[in-house]
Amino acid sequence: MIRILVADDEPIERKVVIKKIRKYFGEEVELLEAENGREVVEQFRMNPYQIAVLDIEMPGTNGLEAASAIRSMNGVCEIIFLTAFDEFQYAKKAITVRAVDYLLKPVSEEELIVCLEEAMQRMCHHGRKQKEKTFDEALAVEEKTEDVKNKTISRKILQYIEEHYQEDISLQDVASSLNYSEAYFCKIFKQCFEQNFIVFLSKFRVEKAKTLLEDISINVKEISTKVGYHDSNYFAKVFKRLTGVTPSEYRINFLKESDRE
Secondary structure (H helix, E strand, O other): OEEEEEEOOOHHHHHHHHHHHHHHHHHHEEEEEEOOHHHHHHHHHHOOOOEEEEEOOOOOOOHHHHHHHHHHHOOOOEEEEEEOOOOHHHHHHHHHOOOOEEEEOOOOHHHHHHHHHHHHHHHHHHHOOOOOOOOOHHHHHHHHHHHHHHHHHHHHHHHHHHHHOOOOOOHHHHHHHOOOOHHHHHHHHHHHHOOOHHHHHHHHHHHHHHHHHOOOOOOHHHHHHHOOOOOHHHHHHHHHHHHOOOHHHHHHHHHHHHHHO
16 A cells, blocks of 8 residues: 655644545555644655645745655655745756655646656566566456456446547546446546546547647647647646646647658
8 A cells, every 4th residue: 555645734724635646546545644844854754655735835844855865765656746835946956855846836736646646656666576476377367357347348448438528537436437436436446547537538639639649730729629628728737747848848849750751
């Protein structure tokens, strides 16, 4: 189980973030709380957690100072900063402590979950070790049966997403279409695609957007709507997070590559 600490001196802000994390990760994570930087450091020292979501402006020891202290004890904790202040010095300091990201409040559920998925992937990469193969034949048969079942479910999920990704769909919509409870569907989806629904949907939409961006007759705002985002600014933000460039930059790069050919 992944241990995630959420630190914010505002109890309501803290609870909101925790609720968003719990909604998408459920029992896969153990959530801890801290109301200032001193508690952040003390909890890490007593029982280390793998991911820290830290507010920056906290009384006493702030989030940046707490992150530096964590780094001095253990370099593998993944750190995400949340702040209401878009300050260059904060962002610069976030880089020095090797933070996963620097998010501005109020953070959307999608942005937070995508960022946490990235943190978990980085965490797994750092902690990955070679494991011995100890599965016997009976277990291999069981896994094969489970694999066939998951492939069937995967096809149904992909079909639904393909037909509805342009709409404002949610995890609950897909679960309902397959007659699954939300909790069971979350578990099945993670088994099938090794990531959460909201992250998968974002990547799916971005891939569709890439294809549309190759057609210069369609403007970016129209593409945003075609792939399910009614806010073009938010679409651009998600696109850049997943590709490293804005939609317009992606189009320019594509056109340059086409000219070379």
